[in-house]
Amino acid sequence: MDVRLLGFGSIEVDGLEYKHDIVIDGGEVRKRKKKVSKPYRAEFGHTPLSADEELPWGGSRLIIGTGAYGSLPIMPEVIEEAGRRSVDLAALPTEQACRLIEGLDRHEVHAVLHVTC
Numbered sequence: 001m002d003v004r005l006l007g008f009g010s011i012e013v014d015g016l017e018y019k020h021d022i023v024i025d026g027g028e029v030r031k032r033k034k035k036v037s038k039p040y041r042a043e044f045g046h047t048p049l050s051a052d053e054e055l056p057w058g059g060s061r062l063i064i065g066t067g068a069y070g071s072l073p074i075m076p077e078v079i080e081e082a083g084r085r086s087v088d089l090a091a092l093p094t095e096q097a098c099r100l101i102e103g104l105d106r107h108e109v110h111a112v113l114h115v116t117c
Contacts, residue, residue, distance in 0.1 A: 001014065
């Protein structure tokens with residue numbers, strides 16, 4: 001699967017450009033619906049990734065791109081849920097997360113990719 005951060009606020013997946021956060025669930029790309037995480041914004045200073053979101057738990061690894069500058073907060077409940085599910089959690093700046101995805105079979109990719117901050 002070919003995924004790359006084009007710049008602040010823009011990501012490309014297999015030739016298609018997205019100007020918002022995305023979720024990749026077994027190769028299927030959808031917009032990240034972060035509305036359920038917004039109530040936690042004041043606590044974290046930024047809308048975090050919360051366990052309330054529809055996260056792609058279908059694989060053995062969940063890749064989280066934490067933004068261009070690595071600033072996306074991840075709530076402890078997400079980390080705990082990964083542990084309960086025996087899912088390896090890889091959280092790193094989005095450009096590096098894209099490099100982890102590069103070359104993987106699309107069905108192996110389970111990721112949340114933040115495209116700003």
